[in-house]
Amino acid sequence: MVLGRTDTHSPGLPPAEPGLVQDVQCQPEATRLGLTWTVPPGDVGTCVVAAEQLAPGGSGQRVFQASTAGGALLLPGLLPATPYRLSLRVLGSNGLWSRTVTLVCATSADAWHPSELAAAPRLEPGPRMGVVLTRGLFGEDDGQIGWYGVIASTDMSLARPPRDAVNRTWHDHHYGGHDSYLATLLPSPFHPGPWATPEAWAVPVGTEDCGQAREICNGRLKPGSQYRFSVVAFTRLGAPETTLSFSAFSEPRTYVSPGAVPLPVAVGAVAGCVLAACAVLGLLRWRRARGQRRTHRPIPSHSFRQSFEAKSAHAQQAFFQEFEELKEVGKEQPRLEAEHPANASKNRYPHVLPYDHSRVRLAQLQGDPHSDYVNANFVPGYAHPQEFIATQGPLKKTLGDFWRLVWEQQVRVIVMLTVGMENGRVLCEHYWPADATPVTYGHITVHLLAEEPEDEWTQREFQLQHTAQPQLRRVKQLQFTTWADHSVPEGPGSLLAFTDLVREQARATQGPGPMLVHCSAGVGRTGTFVALVRLLQQLEEEQAVDVFNAVCALRLQRPLMIQTPSQYVFLHSCLLSRILEGPPASPRVEGTGSGSWRTLSAPSPVRRGPRPQPVAVADFAQACAERAANANAGFLEEYQLLLQAIPAAGSVPPPPGCKQDSTASYDRSTAWLSLEDEGSPPDEMPEAWLFPGGPSGHDHVVLMGPARPQELWQLVCEHQAQVLVSLCPPDSQDEDLWPTEQQPVVMGTVTVHWEAESSTAGWPCTLLRVTQGDSGKERRVHRLQFPSRELGPELPASALLPFLAAMGRSCSRGSGKPGTVLSHSSKGAAQLGTFLAIDQLLQQAGAERTVDIFNVALQQSQACGLMTPTLEQYIHLYQCLNSVLADGLP
Incomplete structure (x- = not known):
């Protein structure tokens, strides 16, 4: 498809089209829309306003058109809760039209007049503490409900929920002794359209570990206590004009802790899960009871329809359950820069x-x-x-x-x-x-x-x-x-x-x-x-x-x-x-450009086998043994899959000598150096790559090849590295890179001082002080040297584990998110690849209790082709990690 403008401009002074209308504002009501705008300057005649009623799929039917010389218009006779596409254009006195300004605006729903007290909600069957929301619970005209909440109460004498219960949280109930509180809050799941429109929606209560959280949190209920539940509906949150309505309380139900369920009851419950949907839900509950978080849940394409139908059963409870699990993912991570007062106004x-x-x-x-x-x-x-x-x-x-x-x-x-x-x-x-x-x-x-x-x-x-x-x-x-x-x-x-x-x-x-x-x-x-x-x-x-x-x-x-x-x-x-x-009849084969x-891109016509799945830490030794059987047949098969997968997402390397204003990569992983000495031959440039860390892990910049002081310390400063790891043999290192007690390293506005020799996790560490710019701002950098006797193409686990522990401790000093690590090797990529992979895999094992060597190696290889392991190095990753995990995670 070729895009092009139809505007043509002849030489001379052709008539000018009017400017666009500006500052268009739409004020919706149930059966009409109020429009205001600013008329463009110049010799303008009339403004033509048209409205199209949007049907499912986006097609429109013209329902209104009018002309006005002013900057406001009322569009009457529209349908409630219906989207309209509005278009405005101006006719100039020279007969030329302006370009059209379009916007989508929906009328509001009919005014909601809830009953004094809606009927009590029904509860999920069985011992589970869950409330079932149903469409129409608050009447047929409930289209303006934007949010639902569940009120939990241990007060059996209340005839209706107290209004101030919406201002109480689990913290007030658990620690403050309040009987009634808002247990959970969720957007209305009832939307128009055939794809996500349940007639009922189950809301589990008491599923979260809230600790000392004071905000709304669906915290654990008190074992042995009786609870009743009410549903509260809001037209909007936080607005003074919100309409709020309660349902009556449900019948009481006693909360039984999952660990207190008698064995015969538990066996009966499992035996009763005949339907596939019940089996899915039971599996999820069992995993949560064991305190495990299984994040990898692949579904083969041939089974996806069956899985979708199973999760859609029982008012889509399984979908809701999964979404509830996802709600807490990542929430504890710091957002300090976004919360800084200087940046508050930059957030929408x-x-x-x-x-x-x-x-x-x-x-x-x-x-x-x-x-x-x-x-x-x-x-x-x-x-x-x-x-x-x-x-x-x-x-x-x-x-x-x-x-x-x-x-x-x-x-x-x-x-x-x-x-x-x-x-x-x-x-x-x-x-x-x-x-x-x-x-x-x-x-x-x-x-x-x-x-x-x-x-x-x-x-x-x-x-x-x-x-x-x-x-x-x-x-x-x-x-x-x-x-x-x-x-x-x-x-x-x-x-x-x-x-x-x-x-x-x-x-x-x-x-x-x-x-x-x-x-x-x-x-x-x-x-x-x-x-x-x-x-x-x-x-x-x-x-x-x-x-x-x-x-x-x-x-x-x-x-x-x-x-x-x-x-x-x-x-x-x-x-x-x-x-x-x-599948497509004839898959496209992408070129190299x-x-x-x-x-x-579309898949290659060469069919690949399924990718290896992450391995649980507890099963890793067995997985290594299975791959090593029959002369490493499993390793060989997996390695061939890796080589097939690497070209599927390879990136184009930048031209030799590429210089950018920042060392930050913008090939998304390459951290290119901006050399001040333009006479440097391109083939003498060191190569640097940025590997983002996980949510609780450190970013990692790796530097390959001989480096000059300005190249090394430029990367340290621009990436704010907190730890500098050297994999270079001490006798091969350029003395100009490092300061001594008597002599700092000075490069333009950057000065590096030796400050102290110390020990981190039993590992020798040099503390350096970096002063940058005319402001004299200082920061500390920890330098760790890998032992020279261990430097070979394959780094042994016996040295790696304590060294990584020292590196991790240095990263975490005085920081919520661990600081950036810069690792340098003058010999090339093999050592760096092993070092980086083991570091990432240990972080993954600690956070997820699984390891995924295949995908870690794949991502490294796609980001930096020089890090593509040989078969021997790939097997060594398994052996090294197995040796580390055999002694337990650090």
Whole structure:
């Protein structure tokens, strides 16, 4: 598809079209919409306003059109709770029309008049403490209910819930002695549309470990106590004009601790799980009772329909149960930079704040220490940990930051999943030029080259130019226009078609940068879309999908990714629809020129075997023995799968001598050095790579080859490394790299001083003080030297374990998120690959109680081809890790 503008401009002074209307505001009511706007300056005649009623799928039917010379209009006679696409354009006195401004606005539902007290809810059958929400519980006109809550009470004498119970939490009940409290709060699961519209929704009560949390938390109930439950409905949260209504209390039920269930009862309960859905739920309860968190739950494509139907049974309880498990993932991670007062006004929503460990850092502007902040996170795709950037829709004050983000990260594809305004609320600032006139945001000028609107999406192409750099860049934007906030599309077909279009554009777009995806908050619709792209690739490569793990991985990098239960169910619906379509008749084979976007390409016609799954720590010794049997046949088969998988998502290396303003990679893992000495031959440049750490793990920068002081310490400063690991033999190291007690290392504005020799976890450690810039700001760096006698192509476990323990302890000093580690080897990639892999695997084993050597090796190899292990090195990873795990995790 070729995009192009139809505008033509002849020489001379042709008549000018009027400007666009500005500041369009929509005020919805039940049967009418009020529109206001600012008339553009100049000789303007009338403004024509048209309204189309949107049907499922996004098609529209014209229901209103009127002309006015003013800046306001009332659109009467509309249907309640119905979306309308509104268009405004101006007719100039010269007979020319302006370009059309469009927005989607929905009428509100009919006024809700709840009954004085709704009927009591029913409870889940059996001993389980769960309340069943039903559509129509608060009357047939309950379309304005936005949120439901469950009130729990131990007071058996109450005739109805006290109103102040909504202000009490589990903490007030457990520690403060209050009888009635708000146990849980959830968005309404009852939405229009056939794909996520249950008639009932089960809400378990008492499922969370709340500790000392004072906010709303679904904490454990008191064993042996009787509880009654009421449902409370809200039209909106936190607003003074909210309408609130209660149901009557349910019958009382005694809470029995899972550990106190008699054996015959437990056996009977298991024997009673005849249906597949009951088996799924029983399995989940059993795993939670054992305190294990199993994040990998792959489902083969041939079994997906059966799994979907089982989870849809009993008012989709299994889906809800999974989503409840995911709600807590990642929540404990620090967001200190986002919470800093200097950055508070840069966040669109105060509860959607990026985690520190995965936030995208902008280049810091001189004199502004917080100018590196933008509300955005790197999030993982199928085969690369930084395949996407998830970000909020920009605010007026962050438009410059948004385009800095696009430029610095070399983004070539922007996916926009929202309209600018919905129901009178601005969801995203208009961040591109309205016409062919370029607009400058900070140091970046944006030209609109092409625009092609369609029924459900619009494609645009921009040209970017930086005032300080000569090169021009082209960026594609694809905007999906029929997905309302906190909701789901009418069906999977339109989103699947849009996703295929995005993947096709990504494959055709040259450039190493990640894909940037945003909606309004950058979590709900954004998370659903990113998960769908990732899972479609997994489906093509493995003929299986792991939805739970995909969402878990996203939520570890950015909070609230996939925001509502209905979005989680809809994601499954999209995958089911694609699976039922069957595989493509003739899969495409990608060429070699599509860069890192080959991660999103169609599968190769060569069918690969299933990828190895993560291995539980307790089963790792047995897994090693099985692979070593028959002359290492299992290792050989797995290694061949690794070599097949590596080209599927390989990235294009930058040209020799590539220089960028920052050492941060923007091939998403390569940390390129900006050499001050332009006479340096390209083949003498050291190579540096950035590997992001997990939510509680440290980022890792690895530096290969001989390095000069300015190269080493530039990386330390720009990545704020806290620990410097040397894998170079002491006798081969350049003395100029390190300061002595008498002589510091000085490079321009950076000075490195020797401060002390110390010991960390029994390991010798040198403490260095780095002073940077004219401000004299100081920071400490710990240097650890791997023992020279152990330096070989394969690092032994006996030395690795204590050394990694010392490194980890140095990283965690005085920091919530562990500091960055920079590891340097002058000999090449083999040692660094082993060192980095064992470090990552031990972090994974401690956090998840599983290890996944295959995927760790795959991600390293795709990020840095030099780290692709030989068969011997791959087997050594298993043997080394098995030796470490045999003595127990540190």
